[in-house]
Amino acid sequence: MYDRNPNPDPNPAGRPSWRASQDVDSGSESQPLLSSDASRGSRRSFGVGVMGLTFDSETSDFEAGRSDTDKSTQPLVFANQYQYRNSKPPRVGGPGGDGGLGLGSPQYRYYTQLPPRDFDGSTLLTGQKAASVAGPVFVPYLPPVIPEGGKQNSIVTIFAVWNTIMGTSLLAIPWGMERAGLGGGLLLVVGMGALCLYTTWRVLCVHRLHGSDASDAEVPELCRKLLGRWAELLARVFSLVVLMGAIIVYWILMSNFLFHSVDYLHDEITGVSPVRWENASSVFTPVKCHLLTGTGGAAAEPQPEALALGGLQAATEDDSSFRRWWNLNTNVPIYLVLIMAPLMNFKSATFFTKFNSLGTLSVLYLLIFIVVKSTAWGVNLDMSDETSVHYSPLFSVSFPATSGMLALSYFIHNIIISIMRSNRRQENNGRDLSIAYFLVTITYVFIGSVFYISFPLAKSCIEDNLLNNFESWDPMTVAARAFLFFQLVTVFPLVAYMLRSQLCTMFLGHIWPGRLPVLSINALFITVCVLFAIFLPRFGTIIRFTGAISGMVYIFMLPVLLHLASLQRQGKLTLVTTLLHMCIPLIGFANLVAQFFVSD
Secondary structure (H helix, E strand, C coil): CEEECCCCCCCCCCCCCEEECCCCCCCCCEECCCCCCCCCCCCCCCCECECCCCECCCCCCCCCCCCCCCHHHCCCCCCCCCCCCCCCCCCCCCCCCCCCCCCCCHHHHHHCCCCCECCCCCCECCCCCCECECECEECCECCCCCCCCCCECHHHHHHHHHHHHCCHHHHHHHHHHHHHCHHHHHHHHHHHHHHHHHHHHHHHHHHHHHCCCHHHHCHHHHHHHHCCHHHHHHHHHHHHHHHHHHHHHHHHHHHHHHHHHHHHHHHHHHCCCCCCCCCCCCCCCCECCHHHHCCCCCCCCCCHHHHHHHCCCCCCHHHHHHHHHCCCCCCHHHHHHHHHCHHHCCCCCHHHHHHCCHHHHHHHHHHHHHHHHHHHHCCCCECCCCCCCCECCCCCCCCHHHHHHHHHHCCCCCCHHHHHCCECCHHHHHHHHHHHHHHHHHHHHHHHHHHHHHCCCCHHHCCCCHHHHECCCCHHHHHHHHHHHHHHHHHHHHHHHHHHHHHHHHHHCCCCCCHHHHHHHHHHHHHHHHHHHHHCCCHHHHHHHHHHHHHHHHHHHHHHHHHHHHHHHHCCCCHHHHHHHHHHHHHHHHHHHHHHHCCC
């Protein structure tokens, strides 16, 4: 939030000058895989998500026309413990049972979710405002220390946007290439990136023109102002949908990583290890195909052919008992409750923000992982001989799975205002946003195409979680699973906290309505996650449907409707503009419908 500078510099554009308030700051929405100490943006989608995954955003330096008496720029008295320790303004009286605080207003809902500062006042520990994405997907963005003056240069802004969009969808990009074909996959990655860039920029433009109040700093409030109450409700509901999709995906991935990590330790300790190739041609390519070994899980017992090939003895009776009680698709998701349930019941999730830097290491390790494996494999691609094991079609009719996934992979719309408002030169927002999306597109193209082209087995073997294509004993894969598991264990409570906070604030009026309601809500979250992990443990299915659903609302529909409503208010709306822009929601609707006609 920003206060008007009492001594503003001359501004030729007539735009009011602002200074960063020392009392308040934006709540965090989601954590990028890479973090920057200068980043002020906050998230989701995964919204997403980001989810996300992501999430409602806050005020922006685009805002104009605020009066010096605008009370929305100052925090109100809080009805709960979530307030700044050094900011306690006197209670403002007024009509209503809330003492004039406006407990049902968007401003109050925002401020009651602002976290405390650390005791030294230097660090914003956590943010409670959930954003709608994923993110990609899904890894929430938590802003670190804010630079003095509250402004950051273009490089830091670009870095923040790029890192915020990145998420666990990186694991599914090669699978998306396989679903669409090499040519179709590349076209979709570039096309969806361009479309998401355009609609994201439209959100910023609408906020610059109409975000005159603190309550209008978020997409839901912009929707209420320009489109009506129905649009605001739609935006808030789908924010919850994306966050719910995020925690489901996290639970599935954590179950997968935990299963394989413990399975590896068991095999090493007991000496009952799976087949390991010793010849030079295979030592760097311990890959497997789900068409032969199942979807992501190790076989309950080694196949006879594999045992003969490796000269191993049959699994012992003790090992069979272990496999019976340690199964990826039955009891491991339930065992995970013992780890995660206690972490979800804290009043504050500030402790977990101390592991923000793990996101940086995650994406760097994945890049190194893919480069090392692909270099060892070489090129394994044949686009002419359909009988070749390395044959790859240029296009595939199952491309909607890729477009649904990419809608989530590029999702940042509901938190972009919060990130870009910290840019020192607001006139460069369009350029910086374009550069950030370009870098994201290049990253996706590199990871997807390099892994796809070099994959040594049939392309149909590529999993929606690329780590499932590697044997559990592969050293780099073991390290990746263990590292990502620990990261998700620290991220999951934050995302669940955001989801719970939004639900409690929306329906109960308090971020902490009491221990019993919180325990009940957390139990509901865990039950849903466990059921999905047991009966639908399909990472790709969930992210493509979450992306298609949230994308239809936040990428394809709301930005376009906001833009058209803005043009109408300015008297600039034309029939041609309306017809052209209404094609975008139709694309989003078609993308959602198509998800029901393709399989993983």
